[in-house]
Amino acid sequence: MLGEKAKTIIAIDCMGGDLGEHEVLKGITKAYTKNKSLFFLIHGVGSKMPSLLKKQKRLTGAFRYIPAQQTVSMDEKPSQALRTGRETSMWCALESVAKGEAKVAVSCGNTGALMAMSMVQLRKIDGVNRPAIAVLWPSTNARGFNIVLDAGADIKADAQDLHQYALMGISYAKSGFNIKKPRVGLLNVGTEGHKGRSELQKAADIILESSKIFEFEYAGYVEGDDIPSSKIDVIVTDGFTGNIALKTGEGTATLVRTLLKETFAFSVMARLASFLALKPLRALRKRIDPRRVNGGVFLGLNGTIVKSHxxxxxxxxxxxxxxxxxxxxxxxxxNLANKILYKKKIPN
Amino acid sequence: MLGEKAKTIIAIDCMGGDLGEHEVLKGITKAYTKNKSLFFLIHGVGSKMPSLLKKQKRLTGAFRYIPAQQTVSMDEKPSQALRTGRETSMWCALESVAKGEAKVAVSCGNTGALMAMSMVQLRKIDGVNRPAIAVLWPSTNARGFNIVLDAGADIKADAQDLHQYALMGISYAKSGFNIKKPRVGLLNVGTEGHKGRSELQKAADIILESSKIFEFEYAGYVEGDDIPSSKIDVIVTDGFTGNIALKTGEGTATLVRTLLKETFAFSVMARLASFLALKPLRALRKRIDPRRVNGGVFLGLNGTIVKSHxxxxxxxxxxxxxxxxxxxxxxxxxNLANKILYKKKIPN
Structure with a gap:
């Protein structure tokens, strides 16, 4: 077994998930089973935590438990969480990253509170105006997904914010997934130059200029139905539009899954059919399973935070x-910080 | 056969569809075969039209052909179409409605141009600020779809516009689909009161007040994944967000359909399975087929226009x-005009 120091240390906020801390612990064990070079700083709340941890036998020696006093509730306003949340597992997990004890923090708690606390504890990268949340979206690309940002860190973004999102998305595509020359599109209501709001037209100009300096391809405006396509790697939009688009896509996929299930329960023949097609149907389910691309990454902060659904x-x-x-x-x-720093030198 | 006068007369702009005027004519014949009380004013361009019309033998006696000089192209700016488009089939089809010769016009041409021309020819209903496009979206509701507006008539909307959209959506739900007390939701990035942009918070207050006067239920904020749900009938949003959300949903459904097709081509077993489940799979395909809920309705004008995809x-x-x-x-x-007129009497 590797010592704690040789391992990649990840702080986990166990609280706030819809299925409870037990499910989070099961997820940690699942990840550890696949990758023994992980070590966890587990932040949790309540008297049940030690016994729940004991049940995860395969996790023995791969974690340190750090008890906290409170949990951030799902309906808590970010401002309120900031004022009163210093004793929460969320705050303490982020502190592990801020102090350099962990490389990354993972939480499935309240997104707004997590972003607010992350901004206080990690601060924005020098030159970043608005941090963003980048998510992975199933696509027909060979790698199986595209990157979409902002998925809801902020409800507005001006032209310069959109340009920063593009740069952050490119860094994420390169560092996270080894995409050498990411193709970046700006989400709009049409692909023609005159379409959309004025900040988009301004952002298009800036991003095109920027593509002459940084290694990426500006693919122009893209529409909602391009998000799952293979003609693009990174889709840039403001957090309001991004959040609603992604949730609409999720809702649609869920609708189709529900109807598909009903379809195969329709008759004895259909049930027999679903038995025969078990393997490919399972592969399909896996392909469109949002759990497998779970994890929104907070970009633009001095530290990496992954927000689980x-x-x-x-x-x-x-x-x-x-x-x-x-x-x-x-x-x-x-890599991200270097890019933003360099960006400041060019006209924006 | 009914005489032209006893029939419901619909003006059709045959030009501008991706599949050409022949496909539009096939669609007209298809509709007429199901409903013999229809009569068509067919607006088309080009020397081929008369012979194409002759081929639709089942349509004989159910239409009048009105030749036009030009076609509005798909990439034409609305302003340009307005300046130079008075000889187009689109303009002439709308004129049929404006003159009272037809009850409704249907076009699958350039949306922006169609809206701009509609506004000039039909004018906005007294009291309406921004017209909207309402579309039907597959849902788990018993009737199989929900109403979403604005799907892209305009790229912005303030609180009062959103309130008007709500009223227009309610009228559409009542007149179009006999929904007695429509449940109306306002699309946002969360359901909590403090979420979203300020115009949404203001719109929420106005719509809630309005629900005390008009017969509908204000269901509060809804999220993207509620669009295909059964907890709502009408979803109100600005045209930028609406357009992107709907196209994202469409793209997702297309992705799943593509993957489903691949799934059943996977192996001999899977192909056998798809044969066994032919009937339920066909029913599923029909259920999620966007063609079956085709037709965006322009609301807020003195005349009804249906924009086909x-x-x-x-x-x-x-x-x-x-x-x-x-x-x-x-x-x-x-009904719609009455509602808007009445609305002007109440504080907004």
Whole structure:
């Protein structure tokens, strides 16, 4: 077994997930089973935690438990969480990153509170105006997903913010997934130059200029139906539009899954059919399973934070931890900061 | 056969669809075959039209052909189409409605140009600030879809515009689909009161007040994944967000359909399975087929215009015509105008 120091240390906020801390612990064990070079700083609340931890036998020796006093609730306003949340598991998990004890923090708690606390504890990278949340979205690309940001860190973004999102998305694509020359598109209501709001037209000009300096391809405006396509790697939008688009996509996928299930329960023949097609149907389910691309990454801060979906189960939490590990390995944080710093030198 | 006068007359702009005027004519024939009380004013361009029309033998006696000089191209700016488009089939089809010769017009041409021309020819209903496009979206509701507006008539909307959209959506739900007390939700990035942009918070207050006067239920904020749900009938948003959300949903459904197809081509077993489950799979395909809920309705004008999807085939065009017929039958236009007029009397 590797010592704690040789391992990649990840801080986990166990509280706030819809399925409870037990499910989060199962997710941690799942991730650890696949990757023994992980070590966890587990932040939790309540008298049940020690016994729950004991049940995860395969996790023995791979974690340190750090008890906290409170949990951030899902409906807490970010401002309130900031004022009163210094004793929460969320705050303490972020502190582990701020103090350099952990490389990345993972939480499935309240997104707004997590972003607010992250901004206070890690501070924005010099030159960044608004941090963003980048998510992975199933696509027909060979790698199986595209990067979309901002997925909801902020409800507005001007042209310069959108340009910063583009640069952050490019860094993420390069460091996280080894995409050499990411293709970046700006989400709009049409692909023609005159379409959309004025800040988009201004952002398009800036991003095009920027593509002459940084290694990426500006693919112009893209529309909602391009998000799952293979013609693009990074999709840039403001957090209001991004959040609603992604949730609409999620809702649609869920609708189709529900109807598909009903379809195969329709008759004896259909049930027999679903038995015959078990293997490919399972592969399909895996392909469109949002749990497997779980993990929104906070970009633009001095530290990497992965926000797992609130409803994530063990599989989803394990995926978020695996993503956190990948980013920790690839010096993602340093590359991003360098880019933003360099960007400040060029006209914006 | 009914005489032209006893029929419901619908003006059709045959030009601008991705699949050409022949497909539009096939769609007209399809709609007519199902409903013999329709009569069409067919607006087309080019020397081929008369012979194409002759081929639609089942349509004999159910239409009048009105040749035009030009076609509005798909990439034409609305302002340009307005300046130079008075000889187009689109303009002439709208003129049929403006002059009272047709009850509704259907076009699958350039949306922006169609809206701009509609506003000039039909003018906005007294009291309406921004017209909107309402679309039907597949949902788990018993009727199989929800109403979403604005789907892209305008790229912005303030609180009062959103309130008008709510009223227009309610009228559409009542007249178009006999929903007695529609449940109306405001699209936002969260359901808590403090979430989202300030115009949404103001709109929420106005719509809640309005629900005390008009017969509908204000269901509060809804999120993207509620669009296909059964907890809501009408979803209100600005045209930028609405357009992107809907296209993202469409893209997701297309992705799943593509993957599903691949799944059943995977092996001999899977192909056998898809044969066994042919009937339920067909039912599923029908259920999530965007062609069957084709037709964006322009709301807020003195006349009803149905915008068919540019890529619609005969099935899609037939669905749009059927929708146009339903609205013509139910005095939709009059009900909507009454509501907006009444609304002006209450504080907004």
């Amino acid at each position: 609130g409803s994530a189960d063990a599989t989803g939490i394990s995926a978020a931890i695996t993503l956190a590990y990948k980013l920790a390995q690839n010096d993602f944080q340093k | 540019g890529s619609a085939d005969a099935t899609g065009i037939s669905a749009a015509i059927t929708l146009a017929y339903k609205l013509a039958q139910n005095d939709f236009q009059k």
